[in-house]
Amino acid sequence: MSATLSCDPGKAIFLGPERAVEVAVEIADDEGERAKGLMFRKSLPSGQGMLFVYPHAQPVSFWMRNTLIPLDMIFIDSRGQVRHIHPMARPLDETSISGAAVGDPSPDRLMVLEVRGGDAEKLGIRPGMVLAHPALPQGTAHAPCK
16 A cells, blocks of 8 residues: 555555545554453444554453444454454353454454454455555554554
8 A cells, every 4th residue: 555544543554456435533552452342331323333452563352341342353463454353252251252254364463453343345445455544653554644
């Protein structure tokens, strides 16, 4: 990707071959915010989500403890590429959900976007798409911001 985009911290912009997809996001970028996430919420509107941002790329896993709504989890590497999507995580399930698909040679993730269950497919977000967001390291991002 060579074009530079105008980015807003409150929007995750996914670039794909057919079109761009925008999701309004809340940012969870410290330990406390990431630990709480979307727990105890009774709803999440379509087209909105929470973007978990880590201080550095690392292996991540999630669970649904105290999460009352089904979620899609979109796992993103340090350059902004969508590497894995876990659809329809079950509410209140404590099973660990890995941020990397089996056999992924680069399992570290810098970000995870949680959206309403079914939204990744509905919005057209797929592995291989690229995220444009100012929280990515802009010098190495596939889609850097202005």
